[in-house]
Amino acid sequence: DTWFPEISRHLAWMGAELIVNVVRTPTSDRAQELVLNRANAITNQVFVASVNSAAPSGTGRSLVIDPQGTVRAETVDASDTTLTDVIDLDEVSN
Template sequence: DEFVVFDMAGFGRIGLSICYDAWFPESSRHLAWMGAELILNLVQTPTSDRAQEITIAKANAIVNQVFVASVNAAAPNGLGQSLLVDP
């Protein structure tokens, strides 16, 4: 029910999002406005839309000029294919 960012000593400011949050550009944009340098998007996607989530992670990194880590669960609850995208 709120946007969350925190500072990680020696690294920078991290913004948190879960699963479907990434599909809404305003969520990532708001985390970036709050100073996030990395958006950590935790996912549990066992469906075929993982390919779209990968594209969305890349787009969010580019348009917000932040790193995006899209971390998907492994089988059987997810499809894996986690990635870290640079801006």
């Protein structure tokens, strides 16, 4: 859960290089989740893939973030879209 930073911190401490955050957010809270996911990636120096369901049960806007907080790939709406990216886990320093 991206709203509780200690979870991401613990996963990184255990050696995670990629944290996958799967949600079903149909509300305006998605904007805050995007900010929190970028912060978790930067703070913990890991990749984060935040995946939200498409309409009508979610607002979409899935993304992949690198350890520097850069959004590498993103969907822009709530349509049924496939998001892909190739990441280099060597960018993560454990």
